[in-house]
Every structure is written in structure tokens, then in C-alpha cells.
Amino acid sequence: MSIIRTAEALHEIYGETSEASRIKVTTSLTPEYRRMIEASPFLALSTVGPDRLDCSPRGDRGGVVRIEDERTLSLPDWRGNNRIDSLLNIVRDPRVALMLLVPGSSTVMRVNGSAVISxxxxxxxxxxxxxxxxxxxxxxxxxxxxxxxxxxxxRADIWNPERFADPRSLPTAGSLLKAAKADFEKESYDREWPDRAAKSMW
Incomplete structure (x- = not known):
């Protein structure tokens, strides 16, 4: 296997970035970036800690984050599985990266910065x-x-309904858990999960 190990070798393969790729990066929200972020109900939150990396999905009604000002976003930590992997990373290393999706749009927003937990x-x-x-x-x-x-x-064509997977063709959450622990009761988990999720959404 031929492996690239230096930045110089990468630049030799990929060449220079375009002007558009360089000028699109700003240190605060432009009015247009604000509109895109306000339209996003879903993001992936990436964090780094001393012993692990983490990438966590986050979603909400309406906008997934609230814009406090041109350089500050607030992301509520709604109920989940209490692993708190992202939060544990942030209290030890504040660096974060967000990738925000807007349903129906092929434009993805990216935010890199630092975070605190309030x-x-x-x-x-x-x-x-x-x-x-x-x-x-x-x-x-x-x-x-x-x-x-x-x-x-x-390329992924992710917003095309004709490309959506049939959930019945995929493993259920209970099946995934049983694959990790052979004696896990997947039938009762799958049966109870929809009602439990609906009652613990917020």
C-alpha cells in the first residue's frame, strides 16, 4: 500500500485550492450564512478529548442552534442516552466542529470553534x-x-425519496443491541422504544 505521510506530498497530488474555496471562510456569520444556519434542523457535532473522538447527531424543532450574535451559537443538549461523550470531551478540550444540513438543499454549512457548557x-x-x-x-x-x-x-442524492431505504430491510435498534449482547431482549426493546422515545423527546 502506498501511503501519503506529508502535507507536501498531498499538495503535489491535489494542487492549489480555488479562489472560491479560500474566500468563503469567514470568522463571523454573514447575513447569508445566518439564513442557512437558521434553516438547519440537524447537525453533527464533532469533539475531541484526551482519550477519544466523538461525532454526535443533534436535531431540534426548527433551527437546531440559536444564533446569539454573529460569533456565538447556542445548542441545547436535549435528552439522550446519558453517555455525554460530547460533553465530557468539551470540558477537557473546548475544540468543536459542526456540520449542519438543510433538508432539500445540497449546501452544507460548517462551523469550527470552541465551546463551553452552560x-x-x-x-x-x-x-x-x-x-x-x-x-x-x-x-x-x-x-x-x-x-x-x-x-x-x-453524489449521495440524499434528499431523493426514491433513494430512501425501506426501514423494514434494515436491522432494528433491538437487533443491533442483541448483536452486541447475545442475551439482550430485542423484541421487548423494539416494541417499547417508539412510545418511550415519544415520551422522552425533551
Missing amino acids: VEEALLTSFEIDGKHPRSVIVVSIGEVYFQCARAVM
Whole structure:
């Protein structure tokens, strides 16, 4: 196997970046970037810690993050599985990266920066939904923001309903868990999961 090990060798293969690839990177939100981020209900949050990397899906009604100002985003940490992998990383290494998707759009937004975890009561209650609020909020300071080349989304054709997988052809969550632990009760898990998820969404 021939392996690339230096930046110089990579540049020899890929050449120079285009002007558009360079000028699209800004250190704060432009009005256009703001519109794209406000339209996104889903993102992937990447974090790094001393012993592990993590990439966590995040979704919400409407916009997945709230724009506080041109250089600050707030991401509520709604109920999940309590592994808190992302949060454990952030308290030890504040570097974060966000990739935001907008359903129907081939444009992907990227944000790199640093984050803190806030439990300020006023901030928590400002995200209240159905009488519930997140236990913490990830506050992201933007270091750089830009949009990603659309080719990946276009190649994947991910918004085309004709390309959607039939869920019945895929393993259920219970099946995945049973594959990890042979005596896991997958039938009861799959039967109870939809109702449990609906009751613990927020």
C-alpha cells in the first residue's frame, strides 16, 4: 500500500485550492450564512478529548442552534442516552466542529470553534418546550464558518425519496443491541422504544 505521510506530498497530488474555496471562510456569520444556519434542523457535532473522538447527531424543532450574535451559537443538549461523550470531551478540550444540513438543499454549512457548557438557568429556560428545558446548553464561539462544496450531497442524492431505504430491510435498534449482547431482549426493546422515545423527546 502506498501511503501519503506529508502535507507536501498531498499538495503535489491535489494542487492549489480555488479562489472560491479560500474566500468563503469567514470568522463571523454573514447575513447569508445566518439564513442557512437558521434553516438547519440537524447537525453533527464533532469533539475531541484526551482519550477519544466523538461525532454526535443533534436535531431540534426548527433551527437546531440559536444564533446569539454573529460569533456565538447556542445548542441545547436535549435528552439522550446519558453517555455525554460530547460533553465530557468539551470540558477537557473546548475544540468543536459542526456540520449542519438543510433538508432539500445540497449546501452544507460548517462551523469550527470552541465551546463551553452552560447551566445558566435563564439560558436553560429560554429553550423550554412543552414545559421542559435542556439540562445544559453548549455555547459555541465561532472561529471560522463556511459552506461545503455540494458535490458530496449531490453524489449521495440524499434528499431523493426514491433513494430512501425501506426501514423494514434494515436491522432494528433491538437487533443491533442483541448483536452486541447475545442475551439482550430485542423484541421487548423494539416494541417499547417508539412510545418511550415519544415520551422522552425533551
